[in-house]
Amino acid sequence: SQQGEEDPQALSIQEGENATMNCSYKTSINNLQWYRQNSGRGLVHLILIRSNEREKHSGRLRVTLDTSKKSSSLLITASRAADTASYFCAPGGGYQKVTFGTGTKLQVIP
Amino acid sequence: GAVVSQHPSWVICKSGTSVKIECRSLDFQATTMFWYRQFPKQSLMLMATSNEGSKATYEQGVEKDKFLINHASLTLSTLTVTSAHPEDSSFYICSARLDNEQFFGPGTRLTVL
Numbered sequence: 001s002q003q004g005e006e007d008p009q010a011l012s013i014q015e016g017e018n019a020t021m022n023c024s025y026k027t028s029i030n031n032l033q034w035y036r037q038n039s040g041r042g043l044v045h046l047i048l049i050r051s052n053e054r055e056k057h058s059g060r061l062r063v064t065l066d067t068s069k070k071s072s073s074l075l076i077t078a079s080r081a082a083d084t085a086s087y088f089c090a091p092g093g094g095y096q097k098v099t100f101g102t103g104t105k106l107q108v109i110p
Numbered sequence: 111g112a113v114v115s116q117h118p119s120w121v122i123c124k125s126g127t128s129v130k131i132e133c134r135s136l137d138f139q140a141t142t143m144f145w146y147r148q149f150p151k152q153s154l155m156l157m158a159t160s161n162e163g164s165k166a167t168y169e170q171g172v173e174k175d176k177f178l179i180n181h182a183s184l185t186l187s188t189l190t191v192t193s194a195h196p197e198d199s200s201f202y203i204c205s206a207r208l209d210n211e212q213f214f215g216p217g218t219r220l221t222v223l
Contacts, residue, residue: 030210031210031211033211033212035214040201040219041216041217042116042201042203042214042215042216042217043154043203043214043216043217045213045214048211088153088154090212092210092211092212097144097156097159098144098156098205098212099154099155099156100146100153100154100155100156101153102152102153103153
């Protein structure tokens with residue numbers, strides 16, 4: 001199975017600042033997805049980056065992927081209070097099942 | 111495209127009863143679906159892999175007789191929590207695989223009184 005481990009476990013920033021969180025994994029992947037989960041809610045898909053891509057943007061989100069280091073980062077620019085949530089990475093692809101790490105709990109202070 | 115739905119979104123039941131949760135891939139066919147469970151303030155834990163037309167594969171420590179999984183069609187997998195107890199109260203999330211990607215449902219919150 002594939003498992004992502006997010007870092008840091010918790011992050012607290014002021015509104016307007018940028019938030020960066022990282023994901024590491026252990027085996028080869030075809031793609032990596034980032035998800036957001038608001039407290040008590042389901043997973044919201046944020047962005048998917050394929051193994052042949054190095055960087056991808058979606059609105060205020062920027063994701064990088066370094067397959068040589070088996071790591072990815074998620075940058076949220078100009079953070080808002082509504083970005084407060086837990087963020088999970090899901091390295092995967094192929095026919096391997098995906099398991100989740102503990103996530104990064106982001107708190108954006110208004 | 112690639113939308114996964116779950117029904118119900120939340121359910122409250124009495125201890126000892128059974129609860130069925132449905133996971134549907136709305137616009138694609140999925141031979142493989144996955145069921146996860148999430149306790150409060152914890153991460154999602156993979157419970158089992160559901161394969162269309164065959165038996166589910168359960169993760170270590172998950173009781174197959176308690177969590178019955180049926181994947182009878184390419185768009186529907188069901189998880190039945192049998193003889194539910196308060197400790198089964200949790201958030202259950204399914205996902206469906208399409209090609210090399212996994213798409214998640216919105217989750218079902220189960221509360222057992």
